[in-house]
Amino acid sequence: NAGVMQNPRHLVRRRGQEARLRCSPMKGHSHVYWYRQLPEEGLKFMVYLQKENIIDESGMPKERFSAEFPKEGPSILRIQQVVRGDSAAYFCASSPETGSYGYTFGSGTRLTVV
Amino acid sequence: GQQLNQSPQSMFIQEGEDVSMNCTSSSIFNTWLWYKQDPGEGPVLLIALYKAGELTSNGRLTAQFGITRKDSFLNISASIPSDVGIYFCAGQLAGNNRKLIWGLGTSLAVNP
Numbered sequence: 001n002a003g004v005m006q007n008p009r010h011l012v013r014r015r016g017q018e019a020r021l022r023c024s025p026m027k028g029h030s031h032v033y034w035y036r037q038l039p040e041e042g043l044k045f046m047v048y049l050q051k052e053n054i055i056d057e058s059g060m061p062k063e064r065f066s067a068e069f070p071k072e073g074p075s076i077l078r079i080q081q082v083v084r085g086d087s088a089a090y091f092c093a094s095s096p097e098t099g100s101y102g103y104t105f106g107s108g109t110r111l112t113v114v
Numbered sequence: 115g116q117q118l119n120q121s122p123q124s125m126f127i128q129e130g131e132d133v134s135m136n137c138t139s140s141s142i143f144n145t146w147l148w149y150k151q152d153p154g155e156g157p158v159l160l161i162a163l164y165k166a167g168e169l170t171s172n173g174r175l176t177a178q179f180g181i182t183r184k185d186s187f188l189n190i191s192a193s194i195p196s197d198v199g200i201y202f203c204a205g206q207l208a209g210n211n212r213k214l215i216w217g218l219g220t221s222l223a224v225n226p
Contacts, residue, residue: 048212104159106156
């Protein structure tokens with residue numbers, strides 16, 4: 001998973017707090033994708049972004065969740081007023097503008113809400 | 115949301131055996147991808163397929179893009195303990211943006 005950097009690796013939040021998850025894509029990649037994975041389950045698509053644009057957010061919950069990918073800096077997935085059900089592994093992936101459609105994934109952020 | 119039909123859901127095999135798993139869809143795909151996820155890590159791309167009928171190998175792994183463009187399989191020959199993990203298929207619909215559609219994964223356990 002070298003190249004896509006996610007931090008923090010582990011994040012513990014109390015119910016009602018905010019969680020901010022960061023993702024720096026591979027060098028030269030301009031597309032970023034966020035996925036959520038519950039234990040023993042597959043990957044659930046959340047949102048697809050390009051620089052300064054949200055391309056597809058069909059997998060994002062309507063409330064409390066937001067994502068951005070600014071012109072400068074990492075992509076941020078923000079979860080406000082976290083609840084226990086938000087506990088999961090959140091993976092970020094990136095892909096280049098052209099060519100291969102294969103994503104490169106980061107190692108994920110494991111969010112635990114207590 | 116849309117999902118691929120991936121089977122089997124899990125497999126428990128002896129070291130040295132060959133393994134086969136597949137994914138099917140009711141839709142036509144432009145691209146098929148196979149990933150492996152180790153515990154506590156993100157998925158890693160194993161093989162990418164871009165043309166119907168394409169057969170591609172990566173070491174002991176072989177994958178094929180079905181001729182109908184609605185299915186793909188992954189074979190692992192002579193399995194070893196480090197093959198343990200979850201294998202995911204993913205595909206990109208024809209004419210779609212870069213968003214991938216995913217299978218639910220095949221969990222592989224290898225008995226040494």
